[in-house]
Amino acid sequence: MKSAIKNCSIPGLVISIIASIAACFGIGMVFFDNVAFALCTVPFAAYLVLKYIKHQNARYKRLMLERFRLFIGYLNASLQGTAKPVEKAFSEAVDEMRQIYSEKDIFLRHMIIIQKTLSNNMSRKIEAEFYAFAVGTGISDIIDFAGVLVSCKNTNTSAISKVIELVDELIGEKLNTQMDFRAMVQENAMVFNIMSLMPTAFIAFFNATMQDYLSPLYSGKGRIVMIAGLAFNIASYIIGNKFIERYDEE
Template sequence: MRSVIIALVCGAAAYAAYLVVVRLNGKIALANVPRIGAKRPRQAENPGEREADAGDYGRYSMSAKQRAFACAAAGAVLFAIGYLFYQNVAICAVLSLGGLYYPRARRRQLIRKRKDELGRQFKHALYSLSTALSAGRSVENAFAEAGNDLRLLYPDRTADMLRELDRINRLTENGEPIERSLLDFGRRSGIADVQQFAEAFAACKRTGGDLVEVMRRTSNMIGEKMEIEQDISVLVAQKRFEAKALGLIPFVIVAFLAFSSPDYMAPLYGGAGHLVMTAALAVLVASQWLARKIMDIGT
């Protein structure tokens, strides 16, 4: 009973640490990013800020403090799971070493979260551009108007799309072709919709087509596509929660049996029982991986 209580306490502490790390890293990834195009300081505060200065949304370098928190949280979770399934400190210590690989997965999560937020902001910018162009404004004035509209939607000036529009408008005022700025933004964003919009805009500028009509149709098509993707994401959100709940139930059952019937579970914590628990743990991990792959639509 004592070992089960220790395992449950470790699991609760690990889960609490995981929530703290997720909230901290999420805020840093979406908000604590230096202004793109601004004068670079002599020495960045951490590697994550140095990567953000480059404006590449496909890269993010975590600071030493972030990596330490992520490794500690993942290691604690793995240690608790190992103690629940094996009740062997040596095996738990070996399993906890897997937490060293968690920062890579966390970095991918932060990059994806930032791109998703950028895509939503880009959709709002497209609607503003389409409205301004339909009202007879020039392309340059339409981008300036889009920046003003986004300031009303996102009072926080650290919004990525707001900084990108400011950068495009600033380069345009300095004589930089607007299509070149858009193509650069599409390349750095790594988002297919942004790249397609930039390429359509550049092609229309080169061929001398009806820029207003092309931008209006392109904006409407991309906006409708993003709305469909968001609707699908909302529909799948409930299934994702159910998959996480189903993945947690086996661990609760094992903890309940170990607490209520320690004699019944004793054969599983020694000899050939380790093989049975290892096979069960492997099946649980494989099922969670498969559920995540099925739910990750569009990735």
């Protein structure tokens, strides 16, 4: 959880917490028209905040993988048809990315740190530095590449160029497939979110236009109906999001 939270900006996380609490309280007021009952819905805000953290973590991993693919492309181009060491090609790839992205870019920042570490201390090995970075990202594709890089540097340095070329091709295909699939998932997710809000929207509309029509639901046995309705709505939202999150992460 700590590694997921660190991928969220503090202002974004604070806004998410405040917005989630306000949304839950607002929905509670729509369903119950009672502050005490509405406050009982506030704990559900924890689920919404957790959902935000997961979304930001997934976004971070996608961004890192996209930057990694671009970096591998530059690394591959630098090694093509040359016998230069991978350390020099690495440095050239970092310089190429500097022309496109700010040094504050989350991926480039790590690459610059590795570049400076290698230039300031010749005893440090690129494969060890990159592997430490890869493990820190928690992204399997980057970790796998780093592991292969370590093996190649220790056994067969001539294979590094071929490995990088293959990784460049595979990551490119994976990102293209994920992009198409994610577009479909996000479209369905938007429809699902709209449908999830419809019960609350209808109740709010009837409250604003025909308050007497719903007044029996705000007292006596009517509250049981409202509690059951809200519980069903929340359960449907959680179950639906489980499916969306599972497919969005693939």
